[in-house]
Amino acid sequence: xxxxxxxMLAVLLAVSFCACGKSGGKEAGPITVTDQMGNEVTLEKxxxxxxVLTAAPCEIIFALGAGDKIxxxxxxxxxxxxxxxxxxxxxxxxxNIEDIISMEPDLVIxxxxxxxxxxxxxxxxxxxxxxxTNADTFETTYESILLIGKVLGKDAEAExxxxxxxxxxxxxxxxxxxxxxxGKTVYFEVSPLQWGLWSAGKDTFMxxxxxxxxxxxxxxxxxGWVQVSEEQVIERNPDYIVTITMYYGEGPRPEEEIMSxxxxxxxxxxxxxxxxxxxxxxxxxxxxxLVEGAKTLLEFITK
Numbered sequence: 509x510x511x512x513x514x515x516m517l518a519v520l521l522a523v524s525f526c527a528c529g530k531s532g533g534k535e536a537g538p539i540t541v542t543d544q545m546g547n548e549v550t551l552e553k554x555x556x557x558x559x560v561l562t563a564a565p566c567e568i569i570f571a572l573g574a575g576d577k578i579x580x581x582x583x584x585x586x587x588x589x590x591x592x593x594x595x596x597x598x599x600x601x602x603x604n605i606e607d608i609i610s611m612e613p614d615l616v617i618x619x620x621x622x623x624x625x626x627x628x629x630x631x632x633x634x635x636x637x638x639x640x641t642n643a644d645t646f647e648t649t650y651e652s653i654l655l656i657g658k659v660l661g662k663d664a665e666a667e668x669x670x671x672x673x674x675x676x677x678x679x680x681x682x683x684x685x686x687x688x689x690x691g692k693t694v695y696f697e698v699s700p701l702q703w704g705l706w707s708a709g710k711d712t713f714m715x716x717x718x719x720x721x722x723x724x725x726x727x728x729x730x731x732g733w734v735q736v737s738e739e740q741v742i743e744r745n746p747d748y749i750v751t752i753t754m755y756y757g758e759g760p761r762p763e764e765e766i767m768s769x770x771x772x773x774x775x776x777x778x779x780x781x782x783x784x785x786x787x788x789x790x791x792x793x794x795x796x797x798l799v800e801g802a803k804t805l806l807e808f809i810t811k
Contacts, residue, residue, distance in 0.1 A: 541658050544642035544651065545620050551637055554661040555614035561599050562619035565641055566591055567795035568653055569617070571669060572662045579611055582618070587789065587797075603627055609634045615659065617641070619794075643794035646677065646716055652794060669796055676799035677720060680806050684721040687810045694723045695746035695777070698733060698788070700753045700762065701769065707736045714750075714791050717802045721809070723748070742775055748809060749777040752788035761785065784808045 540550045558574075560566045561582035569575055570588050578591070582599035585591050597611075598604045600622045608616060608631065616631055620640040631638050639659060641652040650670045657666020696714045699706035708714035709730030718725040726744040727734060753762035760768065763783040772778045790801030 539659055539661075541639075541655060543640045543655060544648065545640040547638070547640060549637050549639050549659070551615060551659060553614075555659065557611070557613045557615075559597065559608050559611065559613045559616045560585060560618070561597075561603060561616065562622045562641075563587065563789070564619055564643065564652070564793050564795045565617045565639075565656060567793065567797065568656050568669075569660070571796050572653075572657055572660060572665045574660045574662060577660070579613060580608065582622070605630045609636065612636075615639060617656065619643075641794075644711065644713075646673075646713075646798070649794040649798065650674075653796070673796055673799050677802060680799070680802045681720050681722075683810070684806055687806075689809060690722040692723050692747045692809075693726050693744070694718055694748040694750060695726050695741055695744070696791075697749060697751040697753065697766070700751070700765065701738070705736045705738065705741065706733055707741075708732075709734050712792070713794070713798060713801075717791060717798070717805065720802055721806060723809075738769070738771065742771060745774075745776055747776050747780075747782065749775075749783040750791070750805065751783065751785050752791065753785065754788075755785065782809070 538550055538552055539554070540548065542548055556577060557579045558569065558577045559580045560569060560578055563582070563584045563586060566578070566581055566585035567587050569578060570591065575590060578594055580597040581591055581594045583596055583602065584599055597607050603623065605627055613636060615637050617639045620642045628638055639655070641655065643649040643652040650673065653669055654666050657663050696708040697705065698708055707727045708725070709727045709732055711731050712733070715725050715728060726741070726746050727736060749766060751762045751766065755761050762785045766772065766783050767778055767781070777783055784805065786801065786804055790797050790804060
């Protein structure tokens with residue numbers, strides 16, 4: 509009997525040890541990552557209270573199923589709709605650092621482009637970990653998703669999200685190739701005529717999506733966001749025009765305004781009515797909806 513009890517006790521201790529080992533794994537112990545600005549970030553545990561100050565990380569957190577961890581958001585964190593119900597604490601130059609410190613969050617997440625070094629220094633000096641993302645390509649968007657998934661204990665969900673995005677882009681590229689879009693040209697209008705024309709060149713998601721579809725961006729000889737002239741657009745004569753001008757329900761729609769421009773009547777896209785107005789976030793925000801943007805553009809061109 510004593511021998512049996514000893515064996516049973518040993519088994520119970522082994523089971524207990526295994527259980528403790530599982531609960532004390534990566535979710536319970538410290539998490540250390542290097543963010544996309546090269547900063548080392550260490551968390552004692554998976555964060556329960558998160559402040560997210562920029563839109564793309566906010567979308568990613570919700571898509572990973574951790575939106576309930578967000579206790580405050582930046583002004584432009586507008587997707588999904590549930591995000592708008594979360595307390596706002598400013599963004600960029602209007603970020604309320606004192607307010608954030610008073611909330612005692614476990615982690616602040618932001619896109620480095622929208623914030624400053626002084627803000628970073630103030631938060632880290634207060635003992636608040638800050639994770640910076642910095643994505644401007646499909647590949648770095650995947651990296652930011654995996655990075656956020658890592659610190660949230662959502663590795664599997666993040667890996668699936670990236671795999672789904674890659675599969676979605678591959679499907680779009682195949683459909684575009686089958687549709688024979690190679691050689692067709694597109695003009696991305698990121699600022700309307702009334703504010704001065706601006707377009708997208710290389711090193712933008714719009715360029716990357718154009719290449720995915722086999723389209724030639726008429727301003728691919730430029731880089732980033734670039735100011736252009738009416739004469740340049742007319743001369744380069746795009747087959748398609750994609751505008752991200754917002755419509756507020758009054759006056760002509762953005763497509764109609766472009767169609768009515770004097771001197772544009774011989775532009776192929778205007779003659780054929782191949783002008784698409786699309787939510788800017790689908791073509792410029794480093795988040796999973798980039799796939800939706802590529803699909804929307806493909807559907808418009810091939811309808």
